[in-house]
Amino acid sequence: MRRVMSGAVAVLAVASLAACGSSSDGETSAAPGLSGEITVFAAASLTESFTALGQAFESENPGTKVTFSFGPSSGLAEQIDSGAPADVFASAATKNMDQVVEAGNASDPVTFANNTMEIAVPADNPAKVDSLDDLANKDVKVVLCAEEVPCGVSARKVFENAGLSVTPVSNEEDVKSTLSKITLGEADAGLVYVTDVKAAGDDVVGVEIPAEDNASTAYPIATLKDTENAALAKAFVDYVLSDQGSAELGTAGFSKP
Known part of the structure; x- marks a missing residue:
């Protein structure tokens, strides 16, 4: 963790970044006339x-x-x-x-x-989640992105890879809504992108997913x-x-x- x-x-x-525009070699320079x-x-x-x-x-x-x-x-x-x-x-x-x-x-x-997936839990981690297996515990309130959005697709791929059955307490419209449920303490854990865990700073704790079980997009x-x-x-x-x-x-x- x-x-x-x-x-x-x-x-x-x-x-x-501010001193840059784009050029063919990957560096950037001002783009005239924009x-x-x-x-x-x-x-x-x-x-x-x-x-x-x-x-x-x-x-x-x-x-x-x-x-x-x-x-x-x-x-x-x-x-x-x-x-x-x-x-x-x-x-x-x-x-x-x-x-x-x-x-x-x-x-x-x-x-x-x-981008890859990561488990996010509230800062105080009330459910003591420290592994992917913990999300299959029926007493752990898990929140996910809805099945049709990319973060939801990837989350369910993670569970498939790990051979886990997880029933979320809610399916959110996007990854930020999912993360909000966790930071507000309305869920014990959720699967979001590593970038969203990083952006949340001290509001959440990230629990890494084993590479063999993880999914990317x-x-x-x-x-x-x-x-x-x-x-x-x-x-x-x-x-x-x-x-x-x-x-x-x-x-x-x-x-x-």
Whole structure:
């Protein structure tokens, strides 16, 4: 078991990223002529890292504005395919990106990060959870993401790998809602991404999942067909794919694809 300590990493990341735009060698340099606004639909687990990247991108490109809509990847994909106005989609699963691509609303997605699962428990760990097996105890209140969202799919894959039967007390709409149940003491444990445990700081304790039982998910990103600012949308995607973007994602706990 390990306690995940909080830190002022977001401020430092923004400072280090702010002097950069993208270039072909993975380094970044200012992108001339960019202006206007874009809306980025992004998986809830990207909240902290993409907020930092957006601030850095705007700092490097005065006159631009990046607005984020964070939520479950499955729901965001449905919104895009229903005509919701957006310029970029960053999904926590290839399945949801494929849905958007197959509908003709995006093309050529690129995987920019991977994420794995971890058990999160309240800071005082009232149920004394210290292993994956403890979640199968009927007296332990477990909360999971809903089955249709990426964090829910991965959580159930973990249980399948471990040969465990776990009945959650609730299924939440996304990983942040799941984590909230734990930090508020409304659940004894939950399966979330390692990045969300890290972002929660001292509010939760992370319990590692054995590698042979764990599950991971890939994060693809793409500009959307109906964007009204294709240049700015592409520039932001390039920024996420740059060395600086990778560094910020690594600081948040994501791994490289």
